[in-house]
Amino acid sequence: MSDNASVTITRQSGYQFLVDFGAGIPLLPVDEPAPLGQGEGPAPDQLLLAAVANCLCASLLFALQKFKQDPGVLKATATAEVGRNEDKRLRITGIAVQLELGRAAANIEHLDRVLSQFEDFCTVSMSVRQGIAIRVQVADGSGALIKG
Numbered sequence: 001m002s003d004n005a006s007v008t009i010t011r012q013s014g015y016q017f018l019v020d021f022g023a024g025i026p027l028l029p030v031d032e033p034a035p036l037g038q039g040e041g042p043a044p045d046q047l048l049l050a051a052v053a054n055c056l057c058a059s060l061l062f063a064l065q066k067f068k069q070d071p072g073v074l075k076a077t078a079t080a081e082v083g084r085n086e087d088k089r090l091r092i093t094g095i096a097v098q099l100e101l102g103r104a105a106a107n108i109e110h111l112d113r114v115l116s117q118f119e120d121f122c123t124v125s126m127s128v129r130q131g132i133a134i135r136v137q138v139a140d141g142s143g144a145l146i147k148g
Helices: 044-066 111-121 123-130
Strands: 008-013 016-020 028-030 074-084 090-101 145-147
Touching: 044 074, 044 090, 044 111, 044 123, 111 123
Parallel strands: none
Antiparallel strands: 008 016, 016 028, 074 090
């Protein structure tokens, strides 16, 4: 993971946006589900789930490979728990992630140690778990800062 990651998101139409991750990485179309959008790309909550699950998979793989262990197929399913806050606004209140190894635990050496430490390597899930400060600025079409 790079020290400072950045993406640029540009509206295409309706609630459809294109995410630009930078040189050499394909653009990713994203969209809100109906009735707001057309559902023609992943929604923001799905992107958050994908980021958490991908980071946990990579961290588990990294921890296994430190002991020269191969998990075989590694799969994760992440599910958002959605509720309303005190202002009745929808919020993700929790994320459940189910990781699955492609090999039996009995055939993986040092698995207890791997399982006790791999989450600590996951920058994204640990950041989400602890809460991330988000600073928001809004500029108008002339570049004038109108918020933040």
